[in-house]
Amino acid sequence: MTEVSQYSGHTMSRATAKPASIADVARVAGVSVPTVSRVLTGAAKVSPDKRDRVLLAIDELGYRPNGAARALVSGKQRIIAVMTSETAIFGYSATIQGIETAARAEGYFVVISVVENPTEDEAQRAVELVLGQPLAGIIVLKFDPVGVRVLEALPPDIPRVAVSGEVSDEVSQASIEEVAAGEEIVRYLLSLGHPTVHHVTVPASRDEDHRTTGWRNALVEAGAEVPEIIPATWDASSGVRIGRRLAADDSVTAIFCGNDEIAMGVITGLSDAGRNVPADVSVVGFDDHPLARIWRPGITTIAQDFPGLGRRAFELLQAQLDGDAAVARSTSRPPLVVRESAGPPRVR
Amino acid sequence: MTEVSQYSGHTMSRATAKPASIADVARVAGVSVPTVSRVLTGAAKVSPDKRDRVLLAIDELGYRPNGAARALVSGKQRIIAVMTSETAIFGYSATIQGIETAARAEGYFVVISVVENPTEDEAQRAVELVLGQPLAGIIVLKFDPVGVRVLEALPPDIPRVAVSGEVSDEVSQASIEEVAAGEEIVRYLLSLGHPTVHHVTVPASRDEDHRTTGWRNALVEAGAEVPEIIPATWDASSGVRIGRRLAADDSVTAIFCGNDEIAMGVITGLSDAGRNVPADVSVVGFDDHPLARIWRPGITTIAQDFPGLGRRAFELLQAQLDGDAAVARSTSRPPLVVRESAGPPRVR
DNA sequence: TTGAAAGCGCTAACAA
DNA sequence: TTGTTAGCGCTTTCAA
DSSP: OEEEEEEOOTTTHHHHSOOOOHHHHHHHHTSOHHHHHHHHHOOSOOOHHHHHHHHHHHHHHTOOOOHHHHHHHHOOOOEEEEEESOSSSHHHHHHHHHHHHHHHHTTOEEEEEEOOSOOHHHHHHHHHHHHTSOOSEEEEEOSSHHHHHHHHHSOTTSOEEEESSSOOSSSEEEEEOHHHHHHHHHHHHHHTTOSOOEEEEOOOSSSSOHHHHHHHHHHHHTTOOOOOOEEOOSSHHHHHHHHHHHHTOTTOOEEEESSHHHHHHHHHHHHHTTOOTTTTOEEEOSBOOTTTTTSSSOOBEEBOOHHHHHHHHHHHHHHHHTTOOSEEEEEEOOOEEOOSSOOOOOOO | OEEEEEEOSTTTHHHHSOOOOHHHHHHHHTSOHHHHHHHHHOOSOOOHHHHHHHHHHHHHHTOOOOHHHHHHHHOOOOEEEEEESOSSSHHHHHHHHHHHHHHHHTTOEEEEEEOOSOOHHHHHHHHHHHHTSOOSEEEEEOSSHHHHHHHHHSOTTSOEEEESSSOOSSSEEEEEOHHHHHHHHHHHHHHTTOSOOEEEEOOOSSSSOHHHHHHHHHHHHTTOOOOOOEEOOSSHHHHHHHHHHHHTOTTOOEEEESSHHHHHHHHHHHHHTTOOTTTTOEEEOSBOOTTTTTSSSOOBEEBOOHHHHHHHHHHHHHHHHTTOOSEEEEEEOOOEEOOSSOOOOOOO
16 A cells, blocks of 8 residues: 655755856856866865855855766766675675675775676676766676676676676686585584485575585585485575475485575474474574574574675775786685584484 | 685786777767767667668777766766665665665666764765765665764755655655554554553664554553663664563563564563563564564564565655656555464463 | 767866 | 866767
């Protein structure tokens, strides 16, 4: 139920009158245009007298410099685009937040460009549109196939950084060592005495994402059976359905989920079906979602530092903007966080 | 632990060579600049012959129109700024997502401007910086005090829309009927037989936020005692501490939380202290967080349509951009969603 | 259908 | 210290 009401009136001038230009200010202040510019930018000395008149005129006219004109003449853009398939999912929004914070500290703004489908066409169109804006550079979130397509569609002469995804020596990249982290959490489960570890995945940027590779590595290394992968969607409810299904299978004693929200869903599904976590089944996640700590049982997980990831991506981009042409890579190793959702298997 | 590695090489040209201009294209194609422009914009007929040569030249040079120049000459900006204190918290990110989706459909981009502290100074500085960008208009998220400050700092001649917060007839506003929703969920609790309802709040845009007003209204209307308000932070862990504390108080049988994440925290705190939800204490939230459905017990809550809220905000802004100077308001009534976290009080 | 000319709002280079 | 001149890259008259 939505309602829209109208209040005509008192703001008629807002959209109609065109904004004051620097020439208007110059006229009102009785000085030349460059003098106004000098006051604005502080690039050169202006006599106190004229400076005051300029400031007065600016105030009187409510003048603000035109960003497009400034960008045009200076050739410096202060906007960077983040191209992504998602903005509201935890990992994405936390990464974007990290980018924004780092960018803001350096005087840059972040524009969001969402590309919904991983098709060549859509990526192409999105890239063309976004390049129509006055951009300094682009950060591509490559958590999923959309990022891959976007990177392919990007022309070669624009500064860009990839976040996560496949390693490449063509493009600078900020990432988290997911393979090692996946190995670590699976080894941890194995060390608890589980014969093997089942794996529920979230949608990935390619056939197999890095945490899945880590899972497989650890299993093979331990000589454990490698069960079939169970795919989930980004929606935690898909985890619930999977949990209910898995509850019926007695051979399932440990489950490694692609992220914490899916882990929560799986735990809920398991509990709904009468299985206790971690007494009957151990479940671990990935990411360290803000709610992972307050969930009961607390979710054992890998603490991905998404804001830090975003910050590192921005730093890599900034290096390019400052003229450093080298392709660079920034990685970090996320720690295992042990809580209560995993334990030894029930002795049978 | 972060590691940065450098791969010098093959991309040296990227940052150095300056991009091709429309004049370059004209020269290569052997036509005049306006002809290239005509091909680009499709504004006028161009002979197939020249058109092909232009297209070829564009391709050869990897030419892309300069966004700043276009914005300057056309006077039309395609970027709208969202000014907010937060981007990663559920309600904020879901609203921003709604704005982005609606904006993208109309060919606009969204730039994020985060203002961390609700001080006049910081709001002023943020507004000045963001207005230095080529913006079409601004959407201010007024879920908290930052939005209020930002709105005060905004010059009068820029198109703007407020999302949520205090009603005003100075500025267009998209909001959700929180007062009525707050009343409804508290009445629901009262109808279950609870003598009164305690209230845990999240940080608000003013002394008392709308859902709190609704809570108070419903209590007063029913002649129930109005307990002291318990403030929480945005962090769900603060809810856990509050839940533990409240567990000791036998008079607390129903708790209305400012959002679902706090409700989850409170439930966890209550459970940690040995109290059962909803058998011993009923707890309800607000927002309908994606995890509210899979939490156990499922959280009874108010389903705020944040993406819809964002969409409506954009539509209001677009009306202004299209020359409609009237101040308008768009509201919607969010429904109560009954799950399992609330029930009748235990008979004593 | 095409090109020449003008101009968007601003900053930078040059003289005065 | 100041003003004049030029020019950023593009679109939009205006003639031809």
